Amino acid sequence: MRPLAIESEALTKRYGPNVAVDGISFTVERGSLFGFLGPNGSGKSTTVKMLCGLLAPSAGKARVDGLDPMGSAKQLHRRIGYMAQGFALYPDLSCAENLEFCARAQGLKLQDARESKERVAELTGVARYDRIRAGRLSGGWQHRLALAAALIHDPEVLFLDEPTSGVDPVARRELWDLFAAMAHKGKTFFITTHDLDEAQRCSRIGYVLDGSLLACGSVDELRGGERTLEDGLVALVRRSRR
Amino acid sequence: MSGAFDAGGLGAVIYKEVRHIAREPTTLALIIAMPLLQLLIYGYAINLHVQHVRSLYVDEDRSRVSTALLRALRRSQAFDIVGSVSSPAALQRALVADRARVGFVIPKGFASDVTGSTHATVTMLVDGSDANVAQAAYAGAAALTRAIAARLDPLSESPPVEIRPRTLFNPSLRTPNFLIPGLIGLVMQNITIVLTALSIVNERQRGTLEQMRAMPIGAGAIVLGKLIPYGLIGFFDLLLVLFAMRAVFGVPVAGSTTLLLLLSIAFLMTGLGFGLLVSTVARSQLQAILITVFFLMPSFLLSGMFFEIDQMPAPARIISYALPMTYFLEILRGIIIRGAGLSDLWVPAVVTVAFGVGTLALASLRFAAKPT
Known part of the structure; x- marks a missing residue:
């Protein structure tokens, strides 16, 4: 077994009497694509925020790249990339300005920042829109720009929250190809999605519903002998509700 | 677009808008608090009729007549005597430091001037920053002069005591x-x-x-x-x-x-x-x-x-x-x-x-x- 990039142990988030994330435990190996699958409101984003040190868990613990997300947030943030749900960049700044800001905010020196910016702009294809204001890009290009921003400091682990929702099929295919290629080179991806087709491109899937992790394994394991992944999940959810 | 105006649609939009407003407690609180606060401030706190102007004095005469004048000043609605200082220079410094808006200087020999039918003069230093306050002080001083004249010598042509204003800082009251x-x-x-x-x-x-x-x-x-x-x-x-x-x-x-x-x-x-x-x-x-x-x-x-x-x-x-x-x-x-x-x-x-x-x-x- 390869070394672990993410370990979650009974991670829980409560808001008063409501349980958003209910004791989720799983591990993600280094250099793998982990799909965190579940419907909207199932606690995916909350889990990501706890793993990224943006939200303190109510109980349980986590390790990301060997670090405690809340305890060593600053060190962690140098090693992870976080792409929030929705477009969280500055629409009034150009693509280049957005990326330059992220690079400098990550603590890169001026020259390194410029090189990193070129590298991620080239990698994601946004280089051609360098001087265009981010707010004028189409949804697909905004997602690529956001990904470029998350990659700017060459992080080891990437947390992408619904990175391809609302994106055209071509952009989606290209983005997933990029994730796969980068994972192949050793980067770890933790990607939330509610799309079964997307999830099937992951080496492992965790399926969450109402804050609980119902299953975690490869696509075949989650299919559990059924014909398709959807059938497998239907059976899984029905069993859990019995 | 279908028709330009639909009454049912209008009702729906109004109803929805009211729900939006009612759902935000902060906005709702401001809708009620804002006019009330303004009403209180304008109706209650703001008073354009300036009275009780903070005043200091220097009494260099220390006579029964100067004491009587100070008593008249204390009784007046126009001025509020908040204290005294030892010299005209100290008075000016006190006005710079905003301890008062007005300062009266009763000069040495004031009592003999009053009794000896010479013109008796009290200097009133006025902070001219706020024209309203300065003008209230001028008016108050004039009223006081008239009252003193009426008491001392009702038949005299010229008043026996004059309060001569000298305006500091913003003399033209701009x-x-x-x-x-x-x-x-x-x-x-x-x-x-x-x-x-x-x-x-x-x-x-x-x-x-x-x-x-x-x-x-x-x-x-x-x-x-x-x-x-x-x-x-x-x-x-x-x-x-x-x-x-x-x-x-x-x-x-x-x-x-x-x-x-x-x-x-x-x-x-x-x-x-x-x-x-x-x-x-x-x-x-x-x-x-x-x-x-x-x-x-x-x-x-x-x-x-x-x-x-x-x-x-x-x-x-x-x-x-x-x-x-x-x-x-x-x-x-x-x-x-x-x-x-x-x-x-x-x-x-x-x-x-x-x-x-x-x-x-x-x-x-x-x-x-x-x-x-």
């Missing part, structure tokens, strides 16, 4: 000299609060604040990085208004510009801190604006900007003295109009610095506790 220094504070306060609050609320709504939190910047650097540019804008506006005040309106700065700029930095900190504080409360840009307006209104009306705090009833004065603007206004008018120095203004200076540091610290703590 309104710009009075209002523009105050405007500096208002401009600085409004621009820093509104810009800071809006920009942070905007980042929070857009998700970029959370994105920044996922970078190794730290909450402290995020806050400072947001505040410093807006602080510089406030400082730039200060210089702009200060320059225009001199160049366009011909109002000079009587005191130390350096002291003015230094204390302005403390006041800017209050504005920035308050903007940050608003951003931790407001959930939308609209709310941020409403909350800001709600708090700016008292500092517009109750800080002494247009209306004398001395003339307000006690509850309104309590609010006045809780406003940072009140103290900064004292500093602005003190330095610009009266040429006051730090020794005259140390109380408002200390309060302004305390407000600046306190507001900013409180706001930073709140922001750090719940940054996104």
